[in-house]
Amino acid sequence: MAILANPRLVGELEHYGAGDVVKCYHCGNCSAACPFSKEPFIFPRKSMRYLQMGLEDKLRGNLEPWLCYYCGECSEQCPREAEPGEVMMSMRRWLTAQYDFTGISKLFYKSWKAELSAIVAVALLTGLGFWWWGATHGDIRHYDGPQAFLASSFVHAFDWIMGGVLLALLLTNCARMWWFSMGRSRINVPLTEYVRRAWLLPVHFLTQKRYRECEKKRPWAVHLALMLSYVTMLVLIMFFLHAFQEGPEISWPHHSLGYLATIGLIGASVYALRGRIRRSETHYKHSHETDWIFLILLLYVAVTGIVQHALHRFGAGHAANILYLAHMMGVVPMLVLEVPFSKWAHLAYRPLAMYFSELQGAAILAREKSAAPAVRARAA
Amino acid sequence: MEERRIGVYVCNCGTNIAKMVDCEAVAREAEQLPGVVAARSYKYMCSNPGQEMIQQDIRDLKLDRVVVAACSPRMHELTFRGALQGAGLNPYFLEMANIREQCSWVHEDARAATSKAAALTRAAVKRVVFHEPLEKRYVDMCPATLVIGGGVAGITAALELAGADQPVYLVEREDHLGGNVARVDLTAPYLDSARDILAERIARVRENSNIRVLLESEVQQVTGFVGNFTATIRTGRDGEVATTEARIGSVIVCTGYQPFDAARVQSYGYGWFPNVVTSFDFERMLRSGRIVTDKGAPPRYVAIVHCIGSRSQEFHPYCSRVCCMTALKYAHEAKSALPEAYVYDLYIDMHAFGKGCEDFYRRSAEIKTIFLMYRKGSAPEIRQAGPKYDCEMLIRVNDQLSGEEVDIPADLVVLMVGMESREDAGKVARMVNISQDKDGWFIESHPKLDPVATTTDGVFIAGACQAPKDITDSVAQARAAAARILGKIARGRIEVDAVFAEVDEERCSGCRMCNELCPYVAIEYDETKKRSHVISALCKACGTCVASCPSGAIKARHFTDQQIFAQIEGVL
């Protein structure tokens, strides 16, 4: 059955940064240059083709953009400057918006003003809320102890509630991703396979081993550092927040990890920001507005986090509390808006795509294998 | 018969001949033949020492005939003729025996090869005895030129010739000059206006007193030969008809092409769907500045389909060459006239050769033309779209670059019709005596080295009557043809090959059988003498008439019965 092409798709994806896709004339150099591209997922050419032709459903169920780590090799090889790497990046943005059922993600990607306004609004709301809570439940001069302005028990509870909501949103999106790419696909993957290969998920998540297959190792190292720092910080905050807000003595088991994570976050975000400003590497050449917002927020959160910690340790309780407020005014919008609706979501989608694609690949191979004797029999 | 003094030279061609043929033995055997005064075998006969050896013998031994047993005469006949001439002998006193291409290189038995080489050499010796001295001939060149067809090629050729102060008859069938280019809006890849290109040249044609423009005219007949043709041109349609007789020295055929009839391809529904149009229909829309569907509304989706009638086993196997860039031109023009419209381009292969074309292709992609690649033999199908679609038609395409079968929306479909040779090209070909290939295009003298001349001296071809061609190439070819003619005019006279047929009027019975047989109409019947005679300048020496003459009255110079009989005796 023929698919109805949607000529508007290219225009739509232009908002996500895929404008150069129209230049592609399908020589296939990109797919040949890509170190990750292998059977049965030969990319990026085919994804580019789906986009050019306006095959929206095909593109929506396409996992290939997530298999790409944007080393930039393809864009460097492209004879027509169609920027396949950036097109794949844009398709990831678009897919993020497709997986999100609320439509907020689409709004953010299409309008940086909307995203910025939302960030400011959430930040103000957070600031006001926390100020009110602190003013009614504690004393701004105290960072720790029973009179703490923002008691760790309160923040902890808030974090868990927020985490729960975000997790629910993210899981819904993941479920939609599964539906688009696996659920309605003609490739049938039995449940046992899902279980048998479930170990792939944490492996890909924690090691990003595929990224290492890229010829350039530095991007992988930076990315891994950023990701591990982020996860470390998440675990510390979700489970050991009290240890951070006690003191002023340093709790080395917790803080040492926290320092490492902070160094990782600041280092990686400064590196990325500097790269994007200087356009030093292929994958930094094109920056969508959301890339800037994401990096600036990250750096802001990391810096305010470590400064409030320092102020607290040096006994400046009042200042520490104000910084804490400022910190939360960054953290909350970053998590609320970035995790389910924007760039941060890829920390879930990418390992999932790796996992799904392995399942699909195995299923395709198995199908070909079982078809092969039949073909041979026919030929005979 | 007086005694001949023949020299025989057997070439070893390094080892090319010598390793399979015993050249010494061939020479020794030749030495025994009557009239042979010297027979030598040498390493490289075509080398300077080899040629000097022959010339030395001609002078010292007073040779009057020479046989060279070596490579094919197609390779070195002219070389050795030159050697003879250099030693003061008539060049036609040479005969070659082909003992390389047709002997040493194709046989594996040295004994059989040597005996064959000896036989071929013997045949050459026997033949050369009867060789006659032939002289090159010259005829006067009439400076006027007939240009058939007033398209861009014809106009260009006429201007080029007239610019050198030579008279030109420019004959055009329609009531205006310009040909197919006059039907075009912009040109690819630089998007210049075709009107601008033409208007200025047509004005110059009209102003030039050397050019006589004959509109609504057709050439009825061309007789004569290079330098001395007479053309009969008929002007006007039924009723008022005038006839012009023109004396001309050369002809340039620039009759162009005709567009392929899109209705012949069923699957596109041309003639059935009102909004499926041909490239020429679309040019008309572009020239009028109104791109609309039959409902008068601007189309939201424009689809351009390549290769209509071209690159197909069913219609024309060749590529029409200009349609790819013209299609991209349409994409540009449609996008600039209708910025909101989506433009699809359905192609088999994008042929973007030529200056500026690859860049033009790239720019066409950048303005968001959506390219789909269909497969040769699996043409897109067009059907009416139902009410639930926001378009008039749907085109089903099997896209080769994704492997997906898709339906694309279309309000207006433009079919890129290919070029084909004109229906009446055969008539023109017969009139000026040139050949057509299997597709009806006129055949050039040599596809690479002589693309403007034909096998008929004095008749040249330029533009798309020779093969599908764009304006650039047509203009180049027209100027080349004009240059060739100006060269001939500058020399004032034309050399005619010495090899031709002649009628012995004593023996001719006047049966006129040969008159009909001659493919070049080179044999004229003299009513007063009741005899036929050959117009030597027209004769190409095929010998058809010679073989058919019941009285044996026609002699093919350099291929006489006597010479060939002697050769037959020699090989056996």
Place this chain on the structure above:
Amino acid sequence: MDFEPKIVGFLCNWCSYTGADLAGTSRIKYEPNVRVIRVMCSARVDPTFVLKAFEQGADGVLICGCHPGDCHYTEGNYKTMRRFPLLKRLLGDYGIEPERVRLEWVSASEGHRFAEIVNDMAAKIRAMGPCLARPALTEDPAQR
């Protein structure tokens, strides 16, 4: 000694002779039985040439021209084509089997084809044996 037939080949200058040269430049091997005589066009082959060849002791005659439609002289080969059945009938009168003459189209690019034709013809005439019509050709027609 085994019988080796002698075949005279009349090849047109533009297609077949060039094709035979191509067989040489391509080093395609074929039997040495055919000896070639170049003519400008296959239409130059006078029936008397063929008779002369048989009279001189040929066992076969091969005439090669351009493919129909490709004649350098526009339509000379069509004339050869029409003349050929008459030639065969004439040869029959002298007791020469029609298989001993052959008309083939060989283009300038068909070196292979020329070699195949020569080999095929050599084999067939070898099987037929020598041509025995020579006395009939050499006798004085006035005494017949």
